[in-house]
Amino acid sequence: xxxxxxxxxxxxxxNHLFDYLLLFTAGIFFLILLNIFRGQRVIExxxxxxxxxxxxxxxxxxxxxxxxxxxxTVVEYILIAFIIIFLLKIIILP
Amino acid sequence: xxxIKTFIHHLFIPHEENNFRAKSLHTxxxxxxxxxxxxxxxxxKQGNIRDVLGFATDISVEKLAQxxxxxxxxxxxxxxxxxxxxxxxxxxKAENMFQENYWSHYSPDGKTPWDFILGxxxxxxxxxxxxxxxxxxxxxxxxxWMNSTAGHRENILKREYTExxxxxVNGILNGEQxxxxxxxxxxxxxxxxxxxxxxxxxxxxVPVQPKISALNFSFNLNVIFMAFLLLALVLDLYYAxxxxxxxxxxxxxxxxxxxxxxxxGLFMSTIGTII
Numbered sequence: 457x458x459x460x461x462x463x464x465x466x467x468x469x470x471n472h473l474f475d476y477l478l479l480f481t482a483g484i485f486f487l488i489l490l491n492i493f494r495g496q497r498v499i500e501x502x503x504x505x506x507x508x509x510x511x512x513x514x515x516x517x518x519x520x521x522x523x524x525x526x527x528x529t530v531v532e533y534i535l536i537a538f539i540i541i542f543l544l545k546i547i548i549l550p
Numbered sequence: 551x552x553x554i555k556t557f558i559h560h561l562f563i564p565h566e567e568n569n570f571r572a573k574s575l576h577t578x579x580x581x582x583x584x585x586x587x588x589x590x591x592x593x594x595k596q597g598n599i600r601d602v603l604g605f606a607t608d609i610s611v612e613k614l615a616q617x618x619x620x621x622x623x624x625x626x627x628x629x630x631x632x633x634x635x636x637x638x639x640x641x642x643k644a645e646n647m648f649q650e651n652y653w654s655h656y657s658p659d660g661k662t663p664w665d666f667i668l669g670x671x672x673x674x675x676x677x678x679x680x681x682x683x684x685x686x687x688x689x690x691x692x693x694x695w696m697n698s699t700a701g702h703r704e705n706i707l708k709r710e711y712t713e714x715x716x717x718x719v720n721g722i723l724n725g726e727q728x729x730x731x732x733x734x735x736x737x738x739x740x741x742x743x744x745x746x747x748x749x750x751x752x753x754x755x756v757p758v759q760p761k762i763s764a765l766n767f768s769f770n771l772n773v774i775f776m777a778f779l780l781l782a783l784v785l786d787l788y789y790a791x792x793x794x795x796x797x798x799x800x801x802x803x804x805x806x807x808x809x810x811x812x813x814x815g816l817f818m819s820t821i822g823t824i825i
Contacts (some may be wrong), residue, residue, distance in 0.1 A: 464791030483811035495684030542587035
C-alpha cells in the first residue's frame with residue numbers, strides 16, 4: 457500500500473476513532489442479526505433498512521461533529537444508502 | 551481512444567475538471583444510479599421473478615443433479631441416475647414437513663425418511679436423505695452439503711448409492727416463507743426393480759424455473775455495481791490522499807466500510823441451513 461494512502465487512512469481512523477468504531481460495531485451487529493434471522497426475508501430486509509438508516513444518521517452526526525456538514529454531503533449519504541436498499545430488495549424481498 | 555481515456559480519468563480520478571471528486575461519485579451520478587436501481591426493482595417486481603408467495607430462489611433439480619454428479623466424478627464414483635420414485639418420496643417428504651411444520655429428518659409423529667421412500671414404492675438396499683432450506687442458489691446447497699461434517703458429504707459420496715431423487719418445494723414453515731430442498735438417495739434392492747409408472751410424474755416437482763435467470767442476473771448485477779462503487783471510492787480516496795485534496799464530500803472510508811459490510815451481508819443471505 458502506498459505510504460500516502462496508508463498515512464491518510466491511519467490519520468482518518470485515528471482522528472475519528474470513536475466514529476469509526478461506532479460504524480464498525482453497527483456493521484458487526486448488522487451481520488450478527490442477518491445471521492440470526494437467516495432465511496427470514498422480511499426481517500432480513502428490515503435489518504438492512506435499519507443499517508442503511510443508521511448509516512445516514514452516522515454520516516450526518518460525523519459531519520456535524522467535524523463541522524463539515526453540507527447539504528451535498530447529506531444527499532450523498534442518503535443516495536448511497538437508498539441505492540443499496542433498492543438493489544438488495546431485489547435479492548432479499550423481490 | 552484518447553477520448554475514452556479522458557472519460558475514464560474524469561470518471562475515477564479527482565482533478566480540477568471534476569471539482570477534485572471522481573465524477574462517478576458526484577451526486578448527479580449517484581442520483582442516476584439510484585434511478586436505475588429503483589427502475590430495476592420495479593422491473594423485477596413486474597417481471598414475475600417470484601411466485602405468488604414471494605419466494606426467490608435459483609435452485610433447480612437439473613443443476614442439483616449436475617453438481618452432485620460432478621462431486622462424485624471428482625471422487626472417481628459413478629454418477630447417480632434420477633429415479634422418479636425417489637423424487638416422489640422427496641416431494642412427499644417436503645410436503646409433510648410443511649403440513650406438520652417441522653424441520654428435521656423425522657416428523658413429530660415419528661415418520662422416518664425410509665417411510666417416505668418405501669411409501670413411494672422404492673424398495674431399497676441402501677437409502678439416505680439430505681435436507682436444505684432457504685438457499686438462493688443450487689451451488690450453495692451442494693457446497694454446504696459437501697462442507698458438512700454431519701453426514702451430508704458422506705451421502706453424496708457414498709459408493710453404494712446408484713440413484714437419486716429431488717424435490718424443491720415452497721411453503722410456510724414456522725411462519726416463514728421457506729424453500730425446502732430434499733435429496734433422497736437409494737440403491738434398489740434388486741437390479742430388476744422398476745418404480746411404479748403411476749408415481750413417475752415429473753410434474754409433481756415444483757421447479758422454480760421462470761425466475762432463475764432473473765435472480766442470478768440481479769445478484770450478479772448487485773455484485774458488479776458494488777464492485778464498481780468500491781473501485782471508484784478506492785481510486786478517489788487514493789488520488790485525493792496523494793494530491794492532498796481538501797473538499798466538501800462524504801467520507802470515502804465510511805462509504806467503503808458500509809459497502810463492505812453490505813457485500814458480506816449479501817453473500818450471507820445466499821446461505822441457508824442444512825440438516
